[in-house]
Amino acid sequence: MDNLTFAGMDGIIILSVFAIVMLAIGYFSGKGDxxxxxxxxxxxxxGRNLGFIALFFTLYATQYSGNTIVGYAPAGYRTGFSWLQSISFMTIIIGIYLLFAPRLYVVSKRRNFVTPTDWLEFRFKSKAVTLLSIFLMLWGLGNYLLEQLVAIGQAVAGMTGGTIPYEIAVVVFVLVMLxxxxxxxxKAVAFTDVMQGIVLMIGIFVFLAGALYLVGGNFAEVTRFIADNEPEKLGVPPMEVSVNWFSMLVLVGLGASIYPHxxxxxxxxxxxxxLKKSFARMAWMPPITTGLVxxxxxxxxxxxxxxxTAGSEQLVGLMANKIAAINGFYYWMMIIFFGGIVAAIISTADSVLLSFSSMLSNDVYGKFVNPGATEHKKVMVGKIGGIIAIFFLLMIAWNPPGTLYQIFVLKFELLVQVFPAFVLGLYWKRLAAKPVFWGMLIGAIVAGLLTLTGYKTVFGIHGGVIGLTINFVVCIVGSMLVTVSAEKSLKKDELAVLELEA
Structure with missing residues (x-):
């Protein structure tokens, strides 16, 4: 993000206010409990007790981090009108949620699941499936957390006009988050999400209003300018771009819906x-949020x-400087908005860290290292493990690999390989453990090799989608060939849970 020349000390004051509010929310969330x-x-x-407002905003903050503003606007700048896909792949995530979330909720409530792999362990009774899914999900969470750490440093350094350097910005706000x-x-994460989500929503509308003011309030004039100067950003995209669009829908739609957090x-x-009411409201958010960006x-x-490319990554900061110069109202709204962006990035990072910690404590430590540990000890292991993990990622964040968007794409290639086991297992009782394991493993290897060898896409199709296709084929064909079906391997009461209509 480009340095906000209008901010400086005012930016530091607003960021300090946000930090104090977040710490206060954390304190009162845990007080007396x-x-x-x-x-x-x-x-x-x-405590499995999030109400509608807290659940809606924590879902919103999970799906739309500050990266939605900082990363997606530059992507739209570089790509042009074909970046409309960003609205559709945010929409499809909600559709995928509704495919499995209500049914999974019923099972999780009866079985007291804590992490996503609790469901896979219950469903397949396979250590191999559980371990591989833990690895793939931790990989996805680690990449996502790294992305947020990079974004925190860029946002704070930019907002304070460089007064707070990138490295110090990351460390200070990581400590606040921890x-x-x-x-x-x-509870603290969900309640801070409410504050951050409201600021982000209002800020997006104000930012767009300011941007329209700068172009005379006439979006048609913007379209004419693009047609005259960069017509390739306005025309029908080539076939490979369209194929890539569809591939991105599959990759993001299926991958993001099974984020552990x-x-x-x-x-x-x-x-x-x-749960259903929250998702119904979330269905309106892609055009309101991603569409406006x-x-x-x-x-x-x-x-x-x-x-x-490097210059376009600074687009949001460049525009904010111009908008802030309009009048006093826009000046303070831009400062508050960018404070909200930092808070929104932190709100995503805290969710990812919490989920990462839960998998370390419940899945790695509780299932394989010390199965007899008390829940209190597991919680403490998760807290300490999360701190160690985040400071390891900080060392990588000092020299971030690529643009925010590139980091965003990388995490889905492996994470999405868990989708067949996770969702198909809810509806098809014959799905068996061995084909699920081999499908997941082969899909991950194919996706990983394609990415590492430079073939992130093949004819516009992402390596993760190619791996996922092979994964599905192995799972389905392999399960059809298994002599003892998954239905027979499950107990009667477990089958009753799976057969419940959500």
């Missing part, structure tokens, strides 16, 4: 009705023509 630090569900799932998460767990929000709902990116083509 003796069960919070002694129970896995209490600390990691807010502090309020340690004090309040999922997203799945744990399903577990955290106080009721199935609350797309428009901002398109307007940027007219305001700052000719930016290269």
């Amino acid at each position: 003796t069960n919070l630090h002694h129970s896995l569900s209490g600390y990691y799932l807010a 502090a309020y998460e340690w004090m309040g767990g999922m 997203a799945v744990q929000r399903i577990y955290s709902a106080e009721s199935e009705r609350t 797309f428009v901002v990116g398109i307007i940027g083509i007219m305001l700052f023509p000719g930016l290269d």
Whole structure:
């Protein structure tokens, strides 16, 4: 993000206010709750008691981090109107959620699941499937957390006009995040998400209003400018771009829907009705959030023509400087908005870290290292393990690999390989453990090799989607050939749970 020349000390003041508010929320979330630090569900799932407002905003903050603003507007600038795909792949995530979330909620409520792999362990009774899924999910979470750490440093350094350097910005706000998460767990995360989500929503509308003001309030003029100067960003995209669009829908739609921290929000709902109501409202958010950011990116083509890739990554900061110069109202709204962006990035990072910690404590330590450990000890292991992991990622964040968007894409290639086991297992009782394991492993190897050898896409199709296709084929064909079906291997009461209509 380009340095915000209007911010400086005012930016530091606003960031300090956000930090204090987040710490206060963490303190009061954990105050007087003796069960919070002694129970896995209490600390990691807010006691399975999130109401509609908290659940909606924590889902919103999970799906739309500050990267939605900082990363997607530059992508729209570089790509042009074909970046409309960003709206559709955010929409398809909600559709995929509704495919499995209500049904999974019923099972998780009866079986007291804490992490996503609790479901896979219950369904397949296979250590191999459980271990591989743990690895793939931790890989996805690690990449996502790295992305947020990079974004925090860029956003804070830019907002303070360089007064707070990138490295110091990351460390300070990571410490703030660790502090309020340690004090309040999922409750603190969900309640800070409410604050951050409201600021982000309002800020997007104000930012767009300011951008439209700068181009005379006439979006048609922006389109004419693009047609005259960069017509390739306005025309029908070539076939490979369209194929890539569809591939991205599959990769993001299936991958993001099984993010561990997203799945744990399903577990955290106080009721199935609350869960469905939250998703119904979430269905309106892609055009309101990603759609408006797309428009901002398109307007940027007219305001700052000719930016290269590195320059376009600074687009949001460049536009904010111009918007802040309009009048006093826009000046303060831009400062508050960018404080909200930093807070939104942190809100995503805290969710990822909490889920990462829960998998370390419950899945790695609780299932394989010390199965007899008390829940209090598991929670403490998760907290300490999360701190160690985040400081390891900080060393990588000092020299971030590639643009934010490139980091964003990388994490899905392996994570999406868990999807067949996770969702197909809810509906097809014959799905068997061995084909699931081999499908997941082969799919991950294919996706990983294609990415590492430079073939991120083949004829526009992502390596993760190619691996996922092979994964599905192995799972389905292999399960059809297995002599003892998954249905016979499950107990009667387990089958009854799977047969419940959500």
